[in-house]
Amino acid sequence: MEIKRLDKLPKRVIIPLAQHKGTPCIPMVKKGDSVVIGQKIGDSKDSYSSSVHSSVCGVVHSIEKAPHPDGNKVLSILIDTIESEEKVPFSPMKNPSQKDLIEIIKNSGIVEHYGVPTQTVLKPEGKKIDIVLINATSSEWIGGKFKAPLEYSTQMLDALQLLMKAAGASKGAIVIRSDDHESIAAFEEFKLKGKQLIVAPLIGNRRIGYYLKDRESNILVVSQERIYGKRILNFFTYNVTGRKVPQGCTPADVGVAICSVKSAKAVYDAVHEGKPYYETYVSLEGFVNCPSHVVVRIGTPFKDVIEACGGNSITSGKLIANGMRTGVAQYTDEVPVTKTTTRITFQKLEDVDIDETIACTHCAACVDVCPVELLPNKLAALADQGRFDECHQVYIDNCIECGNCSVVCPSKIPILQLIRYAKDAIEKAYEDIPGKESSNLKLGCCGGE
Known part of the structure; x- marks a missing residue:
């Protein structure tokens, strides 16, 4: 798939100090400070917080409340950009310990698409994780551009093992869509411990436990139909593992951690390259002359993403963050791309559903x-x-x-x-x-x- 990198810098980026569910970060810069790419500008307070980094070189314009794609205003660092690609020194780490991995993930600012810091998913307080799942069933959770299919499967399997080590889990699985023939072919090219990897289908009541015993392996790649939804974690857990999550609980309560392709790729990059999470992958929908997927610096206003892609104005339509069905309609195009932004959708005015609501007919x-x-x-x-x-x-x-x-x-x-x-x-x-x-x-x- 073609993924375009937005090379044109916005005049100003807006980097929220809360791009996660949990305690907002503490600003580490002040008005007038100069920053470079990858520099930590927001420090996490606890395990439910995730560090924030500058995605550009520039000067801090202000620290103030600014629009956020979730519809609120949150404390953000506004940076006036300058044309420079200067970065902080990246420090890869070889064979990190479990404690090291958790710190790397936290300090790199890695967050799941559903807003929970990845280190909290892997190491929840008072709970033990024994299975790590990478949900690769949705094209909205892009992991990045790979030179060859085998590179994708190699990095994802490496990332899975890093996530398992960080969680202290003994088992792990990558879950892909059953109709994603390109990914299935990529994984089946791979040899795991000298054996040809086979993508196992989750059919009927067959869960990953069956294949863990059958293959005598603690790592699997399985396929299933895509499960679409904003809060699919509990349902996804049962569908893949057979473990029922009680009402009011999370997958962690039954020993399961769920990460996305995007966060798995970010963990891989943080360990092997020392790269913090300052750019992300976003799908575009409904824009004229725009590519389907773009690599965007976190903090880039939606307006600049649209203009850089040659997209159309939103003055005569509706702008939606994170999908037509479950996303949030935006009241301004000045909201920034955040770590949890997966999709930007434009809907023409004539396509906006403006039908009046009537009483329920109980049609079921x-x-x-x-x-x-x-x-x-x-x-x-x-x-x-x-x-x-x-x-x-x-x-x-x-x-x-x-x-x-x-x-x-x-x-x-x-x-x-x-x-x-x-x-x-x-x-x-x-x-x-x-x-x-x-x-x-x-x-x-x-x-x-």
């Missing part, structure tokens, strides 16, 4: 397409009325936020947005969450009222 189309067998219509109705306790009782936390329900709803009800609203309220323990008094939904047969 959303129920039919739900991959985890929930009742999305009921969850949406309860959420819309602020009945969050009842949402929790009917397993709203199990929603993987795939967006299938919203797509098929003939009443055009924003089911996914309502479910997210309720999940956020539950997560915040109802603090500052006002009850909704108005509703265009009726519970009817689904709620009894």
Whole structure:
């Protein structure tokens, strides 16, 4: 796949000090300071934080709250760029210990696409990880450009072993899509411990445990259909390992760590090149004359990404971060690319769905397409009325936020947005969450009222 590197520097980058779930970083620079590429400019406070690095050479313009792709404003370091490729010295490390690896990952600023610092995924407090999975089923989580398919498989298998060592895990697997013939061919060219690697399909109830015994190996590459969704981790864990994650828990509670191709590649680069995480890979969609995938310096405003690719203006359309179904619509194109940015989508005004929402007809189309067998219509109705306790009782936390329900709803009800609203309220323990008094939904047969 062709991946273009954006060589044109933006006039200013905006680097948020919170590009992860957890404690924001502490600024290590001040207004007027000069910085170079790879320099640490935000220090992590604890294991739930991840360091931040400059992606450009320049001068710190200010440290202030700035727009973020998640829709909020967060404390950010604004840097006026200069034309220079000066970098801090990168220090590769040979045969790092488990403790060294965790520190490298933390100090390199590596974060999963779902916002959790990678060192926290691998070494969760008070929990033991025995299986590490690399989810390579989605093209949105690009790992980088490789000169040859064999280079991709070699680096990914090396990265898996580094992740396993960091976690203290005895087993690991790379999970690819069953229709990704290029990746399957790349891995099947590889020899692991002198044996030809075979990509094993996860079919029916067959999980990786079967192949671990059959192959007498602690490392596997398996294939399955892509699982689409924003919060797929628990579902993905069960589908691959057969381990059920209890409601309100995470894969770490059953001994599983899940990383993406993007973070696995970043770990490989951090260990073998000493390179911190200051650039990322982003998919582009809906722009005229733009490549499908670009390498972008973290902190580059969306506007500059679009202009550098020869893309069109967003004044007559809708700009979305991280996918049409599950992403966040942007109110400005001045938001920066962050570590969790996977996709930038432009939707023409005539393609924007502006149909009015009507009352639920209880057609159950959303129920039919739900991959985890929930009742999305009921969850949406309860959420819309602020009945969050009842949402929790009917397993709203199990929603993987795939967006299938919203797509098929003939009443055009924003089911996914309502479910997210309720999940956020539950997560915040109802603090500052006002009850909704108005509703265009009726519970009817689904709620009894």
